[in-house]
Amino acid sequence: MTVFIIRRLMQSSLVLLLMSLLVFFGVFAIGDPIEIFIAPDADQAERARAIAALGLDKPIWEQYVMFVANAVAGDLGRSFVFNIPSIELILQRMPATLELAIVAVALSVVLGVPLGMYAGYKPDGAVAKTIMAGSIFGFSLPSFWVGLMLILIFAVELGWLPSTGRGEVGTFLGIQSSIFTFNGLKHLLLPALNLALFNISLVIRLTRAGMRENLPMDYVKFARAKGLSKRRVILVHVLKNILIPIVTVVGLEIGSVIAFAVVTETIFAWPGMGKLIIDSINNLDRPVIVAYLMIVVLMFIVINLVVDILYSILDPRVRLGDMGK
Amino acid sequence: MAGAIQASEGTAKVETPFRRFVADFTESKLALGGLIVFAIVFVAAMLCAFISPQNPYDLRQLDIMDGKMPPGSVSSDGLKFWLGSDSQGRDMVSAILYGLRTSFLVAVTSGFIAAAVGTTVGLIAAYYGGKIDTFLMRTVDIKLSFPAILIALILLALLGQGTGKIILALVIIQWAYYARTVRASALVERRKEYVEAAHCLALPKSRILFRHILPNCLPPLIVVATIQIANSIALEATLSFLGVGLPITEPSLGLLIANGFEYILSGVYWISFFPGIALLVTIVSINLVGDQLRDVLNPRLQK
Numbered sequence: 117m118t119v120f121i122i123r124r125l126m127q128s129s130l131v132l133l134l135m136s137l138l139v140f141f142g143v144f145a146i147g148d149p150i151e152i153f154i155a156p157d158a159d160q161a162e163r164a165r166a167i168a169a170l171g172l173d174k175p176i177w178e179q180y181v182m183f184v185a186n187a188v189a190g191d192l193g194r195s196f197v198f199n200i201p202s203i204e205l206i207l208q209r210m211p212a213t214l215e216l217a218i219v220a221v222a223l224s225v226v227l228g229v230p231l232g233m234y235a236g237y238k239p240d241g242a243v244a245k246t247i248m249a250g251s252i253f254g255f256s257l258p259s260f261w262v263g264l265m266l267i268l269i270f271a272v273e274l275g276w277l278p279s280t281g282r283g284e285v286g287t288f289l290g291i292q293s294s295i296f297t298f299n300g301l302k303h304l305l306l307p308a309l310n311l312a313l314f315n316i317s318l319v320i321r322l323t324r325a326g327m328r329e330n331l332p333m334d335y336v337k338f339a340r341a342k343g344l345s346k347r348r349v350i351l352v353h354v355l356k357n358i359l360i361p362i363v364t365v366v367g368l369e370i371g372s373v374i375a376f377a378v379v380t381e382t383i384f385a386w387p388g389m390g391k392l393i394i395d396s397i398n399n400l401d402r403p404v405i406v407a408y409l410m411i412v413v414l415m416f417i418v419i420n421l422v423v424d425i426l427y428s429i430l431d432p433r434v435r436l437g438d439m440g441k
Numbered sequence: 442m443a444g445a446i447q448a449s450e451g452t453a454k455v456e457t458p459f460r461r462f463v464a465d466f467t468e469s470k471l472a473l474g475g476l477i478v479f480a481i482v483f484v485a486a487m488l489c490a491f492i493s494p495q496n497p498y499d500l501r502q503l504d505i506m507d508g509k510m511p512p513g514s515v516s517s518d519g520l521k522f523w524l525g526s527d528s529q530g531r532d533m534v535s536a537i538l539y540g541l542r543t544s545f546l547v548a549v550t551s552g553f554i555a556a557a558v559g560t561t562v563g564l565i566a567a568y569y570g571g572k573i574d575t576f577l578m579r580t581v582d583i584k585l586s587f588p589a590i591l592i593a594l595i596l597l598a599l600l601g602q603g604t605g606k607i608i609l610a611l612v613i614i615q616w617a618y619y620a621r622t623v624r625a626s627a628l629v630e631r632r633k634e635y636v637e638a639a640h641c642l643a644l645p646k647s648r649i650l651f652r653h654i655l656p657n658c659l660p661p662l663i664v665v666a667t668i669q670i671a672n673s674i675a676l677e678a679t680l681s682f683l684g685v686g687l688p689i690t691e692p693s694l695g696l697l698i699a700n701g702f703e704y705i706l707s708g709v710y711w712i713s714f715f716p717g718i719a720l721l722v723t724i725v726s727i728n729l730v731g732d733q734l735r736d737v738l739n740p741r742l743q744k
Contacts, residue, residue, distance in 0.1 A: 131583055142599030256724045258675045260682045260695075261717035264702060268710055279706070375591040382683055383702070394683055397598055405598045412591065420586045 193403030202407035213388030220311035228319025236327025254317030263383035280385035326358035475729030486541035493535035525711035539692035548673035551611035559619025567627035660738035667731035
C-alpha cells in the first residue's frame, strides 16, 4: 500500500512538473511575458521593476526556476482588471464553483439512482423506455444549449426561476453558501440541473445495468426465498451492490463537473472561477489565466491522486495488479 | 440474426463479411434512421454553397434591416426566412448549413489526425511491450485523467483562437482514446498465428504492424471514431460558444448560438434554438449509428 502511494505521488509530481513546464513555455516562449504580466498602461519605471522581478533579463532556465518559486509562494502576478493578486482572486471565486459542482453531483445521484433502478426493474415498460430515451438525449445534448433552453423555458416563458447570478448567500456553521437561503436555492436550481444533466444520464445507465446484472443472481432469489419483501431485497441488498461502481464513477466525475462548470457559469452568470477564466480570456487578463491554469491543474492532480488511493483501498485488485508489474 | 439468415438462405448471394455486416446493421431501424438522417445532414452541409438560399457570410447579401425576423417572415429582397434571421439579417437556414460544414470539417480533420497518431502509438505500445508500452500507456492514463474541456481551455488560452488551433486541441484531446483502443486489440492480435507466420517470412516490422495487425484492429477503431466525431462536434460548438474556439469570422453553430444568447431574454429564441436543434439532430444520429456499430462489431456479441 505504501509503495503504491509513493509511486502515485511520484507520478503526480511528475505531471505537475510537466504542466508547469507547459504553462511556462506557453507564456514565456510562445507569448511575450512582458505583455502577459505587465499591464499595458504601466509606465517605464513599473515595467523595469516588473522585468527585474520576473527575471526576464536572465537565462531561460533561471526564469523557469523563478516562475516556479513565485508560483509556490503564491505570486503569479496581479490581475489587470481587478488589481488584486490573481491567485487571491481565483481562491475568492472557488467556493461558488465548488458549491455548484457538489450540488450537481448530489442531484445526479438523487435523480439518477431511483430512475435507473426503476428502468432496470421493469426494463420493458413504457416508463423505463422513456427514461432510457431521455438518457440518450442527456448524453447527446450539448450542455450549453440545454442551459439556454432552461433559461428560455423557466426564466423567460414561465418566469418561475431567476436566470443569472448566485442570489443571497447564507452562512451556516461558518460555511457561506446559497444553499442556506430560499433565494439562493432558487438561483442554484437551474445551473445545478444543467451541470448535472450529463451525470444524471450516466448514473441512470450505470444503475440500470447494475439492476439487470444483480436481479437474476442467486443472492436475490435466496433473499426472496427467505421471505424478505421485494422492497427490502431491492432497496437494501441489491442497492448496496449497485452502489459500488456508481460511487467510483461519480467520484471520478467530480473533476469533470468542476471543469464543465466553465460552461454553466458562463451561461448563468454564476460568479465562480469558470466564469472568471472566460472573462479573463476575453479581457486578455493574462495573470489570471496563468494562475487559473496552475491552480486547476494542481486541483486535478490532487483529486486524481485521492480517487486512485481510495479506489485501491476499496478494490485491492488495482494495487496488487500495479505492484505485480 | 433473422436478417443474416435471410440474406444467406433466401437469395443465391454468398454471405460475405460485408453483406453480413450490412444485414446486422440494418436490423436496428433506429440506427438505420440515424444513418439516413446523418447522411442527409452531412450532404446538405457539404453542399451548403450550392443549396443554401444565401451566403450568410457574404456581407453584400445581408441587410441589417432584416435582422431578428421571426421564422416564416420575408426579407426586403423577397427571401423567405424559414427559420427566421439573426441580428445581422442572416437567413438562419443558410447560417446553420454553413456552420454545420465547419463543424464537420473540424471534427473529421481532427478525427483523422488523432486516429493516425493514436493508432501508431497504440500499435507500437502493443508490439514492443515492456518499458515503451508502460511509458506510452502511462501518458495515455495521465492524459485521460484530465477532462477534455479543461485540456482544450489550457491549450486555447495559451495558443489563442483559430481554426488550426482548435483542430490541434481536438487532436490532443482525442489521440489517447484511439491509442488505448488499438493497443487493446493489437495485444490480442499479435499472439495469433498469422503474425507468427509473417515473422517467419521475415517481413519488416512496419509491414507486419500496418498491413497485418492494423486491419484486424479496425472494428473497435471505427466505433471509437464514430463516437469521437460526435464528441468533437459538441466540444467545438461549446468552445466556440464560450468565445475561445473558432474566430468570429468563421461560420460556426456555437458562435451563432452565442449571438442568439444576447437576445434570448427578450424572447427572440430562434437564433439560439434552431442551431441547437441542428447540433442535436447531428449528434444523436451519429450516436445511434455508433451504438449499433458497437453491437454489430463487438466480437463478444457475435452470433
